[in-house]
Amino acid sequence: MTIRDDQLLRSRLRDAFDADPALDAFQLAVDVHDGIARLHGVVGSYAEKLEAFSIARRMADVRDVVNDLHVRPYGADWRVTDRQITDHVRERIGLALVETGEVNFSVDHHVVTLSGLVPTVEERALVRHVVETVPGVDFVDNDIEVGSR
Known part of the structure; x- marks a missing residue:
């Protein structure tokens, strides 16, 4: 993949995360290198961590996903x-x-x-x-x- 392909894939992933109502992607970051997506940052629940991973795995052109997200409950969950x-x-x-x-x-x-x-x-x-x-x-x-x- 080219750098441009990785940038486009990263943009598509960001859009998918932002559009998912089950995911608060405010502190979720994604980097893409050679089609491998690395998720990092913070989400509010284990379910959100799994949802982000699932979205990335389903995305066309993603070769692999590294899920380095940390769960830090916020709101009422904590x-x-x-x-x-x-x-x-x-x-x-x-x-x-x-x-x-x-x-x-x-x-x-x-x-x-x-x-x-x-x-x-x-x-x-x-x-x-x-x-x-x-x-x-x-x-x-x-x-x-x-x-x-």
């Missing part, structure tokens, strides 16, 4: 306690139709660690997805195993 996160995670896992006895979790300083056993890879991904969108969650460590008893 005041969410681990106890509140625990309650919301329990509720979301129930909404995902997962037997709560088969998925365990712990919350420590806004980091959720998942463990347990589910029957499919899709269910493992679903549990992670519903948990990572809980307000106040900075990171999800998904140690859920796939298999049967």
